[in-house]
Amino acid sequence: xxxxxxxxxxxxxxxxxxxxxxxxxxxxxxxxxxxxxxxxxxxxxxxxxxxxxxxxxxxxxxxxxxxxxxxxxxxxxxxxxxxxxxxxxxxxxxxxxxxxxxxxxxxxxxxxxxxxxxxxxxxxxxxxxxxxxxxxxxxxxxxxxxxxxxxxxxxxxxxxxxxxxxxxxxxxxxxxxxxxxxxxxxxxxxxxxxxxxxxxxxxxxxxxxxxxxxxxxxxxxxxxxxxxxxxxxxxxxxxxxxxxxxxxxxxxxxxxxxxxxxxxxxxxxxxxxxxxxxxxxxxxxxxxxxxxxxxxxxxxxxxxxxxxxxxxxxxxxxxxxxxxxxxxxxxxxxxxxxxxxxxxxxxxxxxxxxxxxxxxxxxxxxxxxxxxxxxxxxxxxxxxxxxxxxxxxx
Numbered sequence: 001x002x003x004x005x006x007x008x009x010x011x012x013x014x015x016x017x018x019x020x021x022x023x024x025x026x027x028x029x030x031x032x033x034x035x036x037x038x039x040x041x042x043x044x045x046x047x048x049x050x051x052x053x054x055x056x057x058x059x060x061x062x063x064x065x066x067x068x069x070x071x072x073x074x075x076x077x078x079x080x081x082x083x084x085x086x087x088x089x090x091x092x093x094x095x096x097x098x099x100x101x102x103x104x105x106x107x108x109x110x111x112x113x114x115x116x117x118x119x120x121x122x123x124x125x126x127x128x129x130x131x132x133x134x135x136x137x138x139x140x141x142x143x144x145x146x147x148x149x150x151x152x153x154x155x156x157x158x159x160x161x162x163x164x165x166x167x168x169x170x171x172x173x174x175x176x177x178x179x180x181x182x183x184x185x186x187x188x189x190x191x192x193x194x195x196x197x198x199x200x201x202x203x204x205x206x207x208x209x210x211x212x213x214x215x216x217x218x219x220x221x222x223x224x225x226x227x228x229x230x231x232x233x234x235x236x237x238x239x240x241x242x243x244x245x246x247x248x249x250x251x252x253x254x255x256x257x258x259x260x261x262x263x264x265x266x267x268x269x270x271x272x273x274x275x276x277x278x279x280x281x282x283x284x285x286x287x288x289x290x291x292x293x294x295x296x297x298x299x300x301x302x303x304x305x306x307x308x309x310x311x312x313x314x315x316x317x318x319x320x321x322x323x324x325x326x327x328x329x330x331x332x333x334x335x336x337x338x339x340x341x342x343x344x345x346x347x348x349x350x351x352x353x354x355x356x357x358x359x360x361x362x363x364x365x366x367x368x369x370x371x372x373x374x375x376x377x378x379x380x381x382x383x384x385x386x387x388x389x390x391x392x393x394x
Contacts (some may be wrong), residue, residue, distance in 0.1 A: 107138025249284030
């Protein structure tokens with residue numbers, strides 16, 4: 001299947017897949033429709049975007065190729081090859097195209113997924129719960145105090161018990177060890193919905209968003225500025241593995257771990273991308289097609305609040321910093337946003353921002369992930385479902 005994706009090429013450069021959409025910057029004020037953002041360079045409205053943008057090859061993987069993912073856990077992108085990650089993105093693109101025509105795509109009638117959340121969640125919980133409902137299944141939301149984990153029952157017993165009723169287990173945990181231990185004992189797929197320092201569902205959903213807006217991943221320049229938190233860590237490895245030029249700008253003393261730097265550099269060398277770690281936010285964003293940030297502090301770090309705000313203040317995404325970006329650059333944020341801290345309203349709500357379409361893509365990637373990991377025994381009778389299912393049925 002080949003589907004049309006609406007996108008705006010952030011660099012304005014011609015891509016090999018087809019004609020680029022030219023972007024222009026208005027000489028004063030910078031216009032997007034009727035909106036004016038003073039002193040902030042943003043792209044003028046591209047008429048080609050309204051007509052559907054450029055064709056992008058989003059054909060499904062060959063029949064049966066995703067069948068090899070059935071039964072696997074998804075704890076980190078590091079466990080997956082570049083080809084496997086790209087195949088998951090292609091599946092997500094096709095599921096999203098079908099979603100635009102019909103919300104209910106019942107691949108999994110009678111299936112259930114357990115959602116264990118030790119920490120608060122808006123986007124992750126809702127996108128998993130609604131996504132599996134759209135796939136025809138049901139989910140059970142489990143939080144501390146409602147089940148015997150942690151404390152009264154072992155992780156091993158919890159995993160083996162939940163597997164009796166569910167086709168997969170999705171977990172957001174405070175510690176990596178909890179997720180890893182659950183996967184060690186679970187006979188059904190375990191999906192990491194964020195743990196102590198990893199967020200692989202977020203990074204792959206973000207790759208889907210970049211693909212939609214750039215029309216490609218190879219050679220795109222991506223900048224992350226701010227704290228080396230969960231998304232930063234996963235983005236560094238996911239995107240370098242997929243061939244992007246990744247620039248991480250962290251405040252001194254808050255840098256990404258050396259072992260992740262080494263991995264990102266290795267993946268970049270293998271994929272044709274590149275990796276840069278810097279303490280200079282302007283160096284990180286120079287020439288970047290996408291600029292991304294995240295909260296400067298998270299639950300449990302309240303005592304560090306003043307120190308963190310002081311350290312990260314030069315990394316705030318505001319009109320002055322945005323004036324150093326290339327024309328057509330896009331702003332991304334995994335949310336929730338602490339407005340007035342890591343980003344200001346003029347950027348988060350400005351025409352350069354794609355944060356809410358970015359949030360929606362959590363739904364589409366996670367549906368693709370669950371479809372591949374749970375798998376199917378046979379092709380559905382519905383022709384539209386069968387076309388997609390061929391990629392996951394052995």
